[in-house]
Amino acid sequence: MEISLEKTVMGTTVGEWIARAPVIRDVIEKNEVLWLNEGVLPFEKAMHSSELGREDVADASRRLSRFAAYFKKVFPETKKDGGLLESPLARISKMQAALDKKYGEAIPGELLIKLDSHLAVSGSIKARGGIYEVLYVAEQIAMKEGGLTEADDYAVLADEKYKKIFSKYSIAVGSTGNLGLSIGIISAALGFRVTVHMSADARAWKKALLRAHGVTVKEYESDYSVAVENGRRAAQGDPFCHFVDDENSRTLFLGYAVAAERLKAQLDALGIEISKQMPLYVYLPCGVGGGPGGVAFGLKLLFGDNVHCFFAEPTESCCMMLGLATGLHNAVSVADFGVGNRTIADGLAVGRASGFVGRQMLPFMDGSYSVSDERMSALLKMLADEEGIKLEPSALAGMFGPVMLAKKLGALPRGYHLVWATGGGMVPAEEYEKYYNEGAAACKRF
Ligand SMILES: *Cc1c(COP(=O)(O)O)cnc(C)c1O
Numbered sequence: 001m002e003i004s005l006e007k008t009v010m011g012t013t014v015g016e017w018i019a020r021a022p023v024i025r026d027v028i029e030k031n032e033v034l035w036l037n038e039g040v041l042p043f044e045k046a047m048h049s050s051e052l053g054r055e056d057v058a059d060a061s062r063r064l065s066r067f068a069a070y071f072k073k074v075f076p077e078t079k080k081d082g083g084l085l086e087s088p089l090a091r092i093s094k095m096q097a098a099l100d101k102k103y104g105e106a107i108p109g110e111l112l113i114k115l116d117s118h119l120a121v122s123g124s125i126k127a128r129g130g131i132y133e134v135l136y137v138a139e140q141i142a143m144k145e146g147g148l149t150e151a152d153d154y155a156v157l158a159d160e161k162y163k164k165i166f167s168k169y170s171i172a173v174g175s176t177g178n179l180g181l182s183i184g185i186i187s188a189a190l191g192f193r194v195t196v197h198m199s200a201d202a203r204a205w206k207k208a209l210l211r212a213h214g215v216t217v218k219e220y221e222s223d224y225s226v227a228v229e230n231g232r233r234a235a236q237g238d239p240f241c242h243f244v245d246d247e248n249s250r251t252l253f254l255g256y257a258v259a260a261e262r263l264k265a266q267l268d269a270l271g272i273e274i275s276k277q278m279p280l281y282v283y284l285p286c287g288v289g290g291g292p293g294g295v296a297f298g299l300k301l302l303f304g305d306n307v308h309c310f311f312a313e314p315t316e317s318c319c320m321m322l323g324l325a326t327g328l329h330n331a332v333s334v335a336d337f338g339v340g341n342r343t344i345a346d347g348l349a350v351g352r353a354s355g356f357v358g359r360q361m362l363p364f365m366d367g368s369y370s371v372s373d374e375r376m377s378a379l380l381k382m383l384a385d386e387e388g389i390k391l392e393p394s395a396l397a398g399m400f401g402p403v404m405l406a407k408k409l410g411a412l413p414r415g416y417h418l419v420w421a422t423g424g425g426m427v428p429a430e431e432y433e434k435y436y437n438e439g440a441a442a443c444k445r446f
Contacts, residue, residue: 001028003338010328014337021325027370028337030315034369034404035325039362043304046363052250052257054301060132060254061261067135069155071120074189078120085127087115089266092419094386095399102382105406108414109278114263116422117391122182123425124347124392125256125291130182130244132255134171137242138190141169163191170194172235173244174228176287176349177202178423183244184215197231199224201349205428223341224288224350225333246288247330247354256294260302272416279306279415283401285394285422286311286320286368287350289357295420300364310405311368312397314343314376319353321368330355344373344438347394347423371400374442381439390432391424398422 005015018025026033040046047053068083078085089112096111119127142148142157145165156162170193173183180196187194195216198207200223207217220227228247235243246252267274274280280303284292289311296309311320316339323329333352334341341351379396383389398419406412427435 001025003028009336010331017326023321023325024337027318027322027325027334027339030339030372032315032369032371032375032400032404033321034310034367034408035321036367036408037324037362037365040366041363043300043364046300049363051360052254052297056250056254057257057260057298057301061258063136063139064132064255064258066139066150067154067157069153070157073155074158075121081120084262085120085131086262087117087119089114089263089270091270092383092387092389095383098382098386099399099403103403105403105412107402107406107412107417110272110416111402112416112418113387113389114418114420115389116259116420117389117395117424119425122178122185123427124178124182124423125295125420126178126182126423128259129249129252129255129290129294130173130179131186132258133244133249133251134183134186134190134192136251136255137169137171138166138192141165157190166191167193168240170238170241171244172231172241173197174224174231174246175199175202176224176227176346177206178347179244179246180210180215180217181206181426184210185213188213188215195231195234197227197234199227199349201346203346203431205431209426225352246290248356249290250356252290253294253297253357253360256291257298257301259295260298263299264302274303274306274416276306277414279303279308279413280418281402281405281413281415282307282309282418282420283312283398284309284420285345285348285397286313286353287317287348287394289320289354289361291422292420293354293357293361296361296364308366309364310366310401312401313368313370314345314348314397315339315370315372316343317341317345317349317351318368318370319351320358321370323353323355323358324362324365324368329353329358344435345376345392345394345397347392348397369401369404371397371404372446374446375400377435377439377442378446379439381436381443384436384439389421390427391421392427393435395421395423
């Protein structure tokens with residue numbers, strides 16, 4: 001261990017933290033580990049402490065439907081889905097067999113993948129929450145200043161009249177890359193001025209793409225928390241600037257939560273029925289928590305006790321697991337325990353989780369686990385070889401969940417195992433090739 005057991009974190013020694021929550025030793029040693037949440041409650045009970053409810057998600061869903069006409073007009077690639085940003089759900093039986101063969105853990109039931117990597121506009125899960133929050137802001141402004149009503153055809157928002165109104169306002173956000181892409185592209189399309197504060201993890205191609213869309217990109221040498229703080233400060237006191245607060249936003253969270261009702265329809269179409277006998281297990285890559293937390297919340301509303309959700313993080317950035325296991329949530333960061341937050345999974349490179357999401361989701365989550373960079377790399381290559389699906393490293397954090405759960409429980413419960421593939425659709429070919437080659441090397445050991 002690189003850290004002294006005598007060091008204090010929030011007034012308690014590291015040694016004492018380990019005694020209270022043994023998983024912290026694994027966090028410190030950067031071991032891959034699965035933590036089962038003893039605080040998970042039956043769904044109805046968990047709802048008692050929930051800040052958000054069914055109607056909040058339904059409201060977000062209706063808002064997205066109102067914007068469908070706008071998307072069909074401005075992003076014609078969304079026409080096939082009726083102007084909604086939605087991604088395919090697929091069975092991956094070859095990958096299922098390959099995982100079994102390589103790691104010796106059978107997956108009873110079916111392995112499924114949700115390809116948010118292929119969402120229109122920005123190619124990651126951020127196309128759900130991030131875009132939704134900008135639409136929410138745009139709608140309010142358009143109603144106040146342009147006379148828009150809910151009954152209108154929202155395609156009018158592409159007119160010069162509204163672009164001119166939006167151009168008085170600006171949007172700001174801090175990001176490791178993908179949130180910036182979503183917010184930047186949609187904000188610029190609507191006519192907002194937009195600034196993205198990027199952490200050092202952000203890939204060069206993401207910054208270049210945003211600049212090509214006319215977005216102002218500010219770069220920082222430090223990690224995500226610093227980029228967010230700078231964005232927040234720049235926006236403060238400016239009534240014409242909306243700061244998208246990835247760490248605290250209920251709006252973002254609700255945008256993500258709408259994914260669940262869409263998934264339900266896709267499961268129905270595949271003839272898959274979720275039940276007590278065949279429950280759904282979902283493995284969700286987690287950065288600050290809003291994306292996976294929001295999706296998990298939506299799924300709990302629909303499937304209750306028949307769905308089991310897990311956060312998936314890099315061993316270098318397992319801030320959500322640390323926050324949940326200590327109960328400290330955003331009062332603690334992985335750095336407090338000597339962990340570096342350096343990972344190839346740039347979408348998950350977050351050292352301090354959202355306190356809002358941690359508190360909101362603690363009674364709903366079955367657990368949280370961590371995977372090494374090499375593991376994500378190896379799985380990236382395997383998925384390409386077996387299924388021809390190309391993802392970015394972050395999006396593979398979910399793929400090891402069934403194997404880890406099987407090892408933890410002795411055998412995996414029978415059910416549908418759904419891996420949420422959160423990004424990668426816009427990675428340039430030469431970047432992807434580098435990831436793939438790293439994966440080929442990692443595959444030998446992982
Ligand atoms: C942002 C992101 C996540 C996680 O979302 P959070 O809201 O930060 O938890 C997962 N995968 C990818 C590819 C991402 O970009």
